[in-house]
Amino acid sequence: MSVLDSVGRVRNAPDLYLVVSSSGSEYLVDMAEGRCECPDDSHRPSVTCKHRRRVAFVIGERPIPEWANQDALDDQFGLHVEAEPTRAVPDGGVAQAIADNNSVTRSDSGPLAIESHDDPRTKRAKREAIDVSFLRKPGRYEVQSASDSVYEVDILEETCSCPDDASRCKHLRRVDIEIRAGLVPRPDGRLPEA
Ligand SMILES: [Zn+2]
Ligand SMILES: [Zn+2]
Structure with a gap:
C-alpha cells in the first residue's frame, strides 16, 4: 500500500489521505474524523481498518518499532507520500510506511533534521x-x-x-x-x- 497526501482529492486537505493498494484500489482516509471509505471500515465501525492503520504509521501517530532503520525509512517516506498513484509500488512491508516519530531519538543532524519540537x-x-x-x-x-x-x-x-x-x-x-x-x-x- 502507498499513502498519498498531496494528489487528487486530498491535495489541499491536511487530514485526508489516499491509500492505494497494490491491486490499484484507492480509499480515502479522513484522519480527523477517523473514517475510511473502504467497505471494511464502514461495516465494522469498531475496527480500525488497515488503511487507517497504515496512514497512522506514515504520519507518525503510531510508534516506530525499535528495529526500524530510520535513515532508510526517511528516504522512502518522501517518495511515498509524494508519489503519483500510477507509480505506486507493491506493498513492500511495514518498512516503507513508517515515518518519523517524536518518541524516537534520531541521530540525524543538519538543517533538515527533524526535531522533536517541530510541528507537523x-x-x-x-x-x-x-x-x-x-x-x-x-x-x-x-x-x-x-x-x-x-x-x-x-x-x-x-x-x-x-x-x-x-x-x-x-x-x-x-x-x-x-x-x-x-x-x-x-x-x-x-x-x-x-
Ligand atoms: Zn506554500
Ligand atoms: Zn479502509
Whole structure:
C-alpha cells in the first residue's frame, strides 16, 4: 500500500489521505474524523481498518518499532507520500510506511533534521522532496514540490502562492530553513556569511 497526501482529492486537505493498494484500489482516509471509505471500515465501525492503520504509521501517530532503520525509512517516506498513484509500488512491508516519530531519538543532524519540537507542518517542510531556487527578485524564491507543483514564496512578505491557508505553509518554512542553513542565497541575493 502507498499513502498519498498531496494528489487528487486530498491535495489541499491536511487530514485526508489516499491509500492505494497494490491491486490499484484507492480509499480515502479522513484522519480527523477517523473514517475510511473502504467497505471494511464502514461495516465494522469498531475496527480500525488497515488503511487507517497504515496512514497512522506514515504520519507518525503510531510508534516506530525499535528495529526500524530510520535513515532508510526517511528516504522512502518522501517518495511515498509524494508519489503519483500510477507509480505506486507493491506493498513492500511495514518498512516503507513508517515515518518519523517524536518518541524516537534520531541521530540525524543538519538543517533538515527533524526535531522533536517541530510541528507537523515543519516536519513536512523538512522531510519532503522540495526544491528551492532563488528568483533574483528581492525575497522571492521558487519552490518545486515532488508532485511537480511550483509555487512562489516571498520570504519578506511571508506569502506563498500555494493554496494552503496556514499562516506559514511548508514551502515558506522550507525556504526559511534553507536560508538559515546557507543552502540558498539570503533574500538580498547574497550567500549568508559563514
Ligand atoms: Zn479502509
Ligand atoms: Zn506554500
